[in-house]
Amino acid sequence: MVILYLAIVSAGASLLSAAVWAQEAAALAVTRARHLSHGINTSLWFAQSPADYTVERLRSFTTTDDIVLIKKLGFDHIRISIDAEPLLGWRRNLPQGVQFMAELDRVVQAALEQKLAVIIDLHPESRYKQQLLQGTEPVERFGMLWQSVAKHFSSMDPNLVFFEIMNEPEQPDPYRWQGIESFVSGQIRAVAPQHTIIAGGAKWSGLEDLMLLQPIPYDNVIYTFHDYEPFAFTHQGATWTDPAVQPLRGVPYPSTPENVATNLQEEPTLAGQFFMEQYGLARWDAQRVDATIDFAERWSKLHDAPVYCGEFGVYRPFADEAMRALWLRDMRIALEKRHIGWAMWDYQDNFGVVTKKNGTTTPDRVILDALGLNRAK
Ligand code: BGC
Numbered sequence: 387m388v389i390l391y392l393a394i395v396s397a398g399a400s401l402l403s404a405a406v407w408a409q410e411a412a413a414l415a416v417t418r419a420r421h422l423s424h425g426i427n428t429s430l431w432f433a434q435s436p437a438d439y440t441v442e443r444l445r446s447f448t449t450t451d452d453i454v455l456i457k458k459l460g461f462d463h464i465r466i467s468i469d470a471e472p473l474l475g476w477r478r479n480l481p482q483g484v485q486f487m488a489e490l491d492r493v494v495q496a497a498l499e500q501k502l503a504v505i506i507d508l509h510p511e512s513r514y515k516q517q518l519l520q521g522t523e524p525v526e527r528f529g530m531l532w533q534s535v536a537k538h539f540s541s542m543d544p545n546l547v548f549f550e551i552m553n554e555p556e557q558p559d560p561y562r563w564q565g566i567e568s569f570v571s572g573q574i575r576a577v578a579p580q581h582t583i584i585a586g587g588a589k590w591s592g593l594e595d596l597m598l599l600q601p602i603p604y605d606n607v608i609y610t611f612h613d614y615e616p617f618a619f620t621h622q623g624a625t626w627t628d629p630a631v632q633p634l635r636g637v638p639y640p641s642t643p644e645n646v647a648t649n650l651q652e653e654p655t656l657a658g659q660f661f662m663e664q665y666g667l668a669r670w671d672a673q674r675v676d677a678t679i680d681f682a683e684r685w686s687k688l689h690d691a692p693v694y695c696g697e698f699g700v701y702r703p704f705a706d707e708a709m710r711a712l713w714l715r716d717m718r719i720a721l722e723k724r725h726i727g728w729a730m731w732d733y734q735d736n737f738g739v740v741t742k743k744n745g746t747t748t749p750d751r752v753i754l755d756a757l758g759l760n761r762a763k
Pocket of ligand 1: 434553554627697731
């Protein structure tokens with residue numbers, strides 16, 4: 387009887403301590419997420435430039451001066467997009483891969499010296515992501531790659547270095563992606579148990595993908611989403627994505643049926659007219675942005691897990707500057723109101739917050755102001 391009583395008490399105690407531990411682990415992710423309040427995506431540097439990962443370019447495209455500037459402008463973290471191919475080369479000890487990792491180490495170190503947090507964002511090309519659709523073997527290889535990367539960075543401050551499993555995985559099946567993400571998290575945890583993992587939804591990691599995601603069976607995880615809605619506005623003229631946005635020019639934000647009337651008239655195709663009319667009818671404005679971001683908070687509360695917006699931004703070439711700033715402001719306010727950290731896409735490319743020309747880097751004061759940062763250079 388006494389033994390039974392003791393067994394019940396000790397089972398109760400261990401259940402309690404497990405519950406306390408789980409709570410602490412969730413709290414840890416929340417504390418860590420505070421280092422990711424307002425960030426910037428250092429794009430096209432260690433990813434998306436497959437033709438050129440030479441040391442020369444890696445040292446000149448974005449520099450240590452840029453890292454210092456990023457800090458001065460008021461950002462608290464950088465999300466470094468990192469291609470998978472050169473990492474595979476590094477794993478196989480190929481000279482180019484080894485050099486790539488050495489340069490990445492140098493950049494991570496420079497950021498940490500500035501007290502900037504760093505997201506190691508695995509940002510492969512589509513063809514790498516497609517392989518993951520083909521059975522278990524490529525998934526196991528992906529896990530092995532992550533294990534090497536996590537081990538490599540495991541001695542770095544876990545308060546400031548984060549591991550993001552994969553940018554926009556393009557996996558059509560959320561359930562399968564969930565399994566992949568869980569498996570890879572296990573591989574990471576085995577070698578870097580202190581570090582916070584960033585996990586996202588399937589497909590393009592949009593808010594709708596986050597809604598379908600169940601938390602993975604690990605603690606100390608932050609859940610990410612990307613938000614470029616309304617796409618007709620943020621991606622007007624973009625050539626690499628939904629063909630519907632490619633011909634768009636001068637799309638207004640906020641949108642009303644009245645203020646899209648001219649755009650509508652200029653649309654030669656029925657498909658284009660449909661797209662534009664729907665955009666006007668949707669009446670995108672601060673209120674709608676806010677109502678959308680509210681779902682991120684709802685997901686976070688439902689699952690008792692912190693969320694983070696890893697990408698949002700507006701393609702510069704065809705958007706009105708003031709409208710671009712307005713949307714960024716509306717997004718930033720909606721996120722900050724809910725204590726959701728964010729990283730704008732991107733630092734210096736065609737969504738950028740700075741312009742680099744003839745050796746001079748000019749921060750965009752209007753955009754910095756929209757981001758609530760506008761600090762003196
Ligand atoms: C993609 C970039 C793209 C950006 C905005 C990113 O996740 O990797 O290629 O420019 O989203 O569309």
